[in-house]
Amino acid sequence: MRQFIWALVLLSPLSLAASPQEEITQVITAQQQAWNQGDLDSYMKGYWQSEHMRFVTQNDFRYGWEPTLAAYKKHYPNKAALGELKFTIHHIQLLSDVAAIVVGRWELTRQKDNPKGVFTLLMEKIEEQWLITHDHTSE
Template sequence: MFKKGLTALLMLLAFSVTAVPTDEIAQVISEQESAWNRGDLDAYMQGYWNNEKMRFVSGKKFRYGWEDTLAAYKRNYPDKATLGTLKFTIKETKMLSNYAAIVVGRWQLTRAKDKPNGVFTLLVEKIDDRWVITHDHTSD
């Protein structure tokens, strides 16, 4: 009886350690995609670390801070037509530790007049028991 209980406990521990982080990280990105497609940039930003040290790099610009990043999104995407429909495709999630991962993928917007797309590399960290994006490098 003891041996069966120990085996079950070890299997449960092995599953929880290996499967959860990448699934939780993918969920954060999926929730961002859904929020964007609803036109809710405030909810979209919940995937980012709400801190002035959060970094967003795109084109030739470095942006620091959650507030400045949200303001830039609202300036650049003022309505549903400019937001379009967003699709993220995760190519790889590499765990760096129990509390940090690199996520590499593609993004695509589908809008009435165009379909901009590109790639992204995210540093995602577990802070205050939540996975959040602390560094986002996105390019066309």
């Protein structure tokens, strides 16, 4: 009986650990919440803070965390422009223990319009945190 109890004590933290898919979903959910609070600086915590981070949209290739944040702040200068963001994750495919592809949809609800589109993210586990290292977003 004592061995059974010790086994439960030793294994219980394992059952509490989140799966990579859950950790990735948490990052994207936190981004959605930050956006909807008008906090682009917190939104960007989901991205790899590196000059090697890539963002591709429409006809634009952007390299680096800082230029990406600056572009977000330029295109979404206030809460009305930000609107209400909703992400829908359709699929998370683990490529390895430290890399995953995330495919989904995004939708903005604003007073003047309702833009929406799709995204494909490469997320990598860097220093024990899942971060977006490549974002391809389109309408």
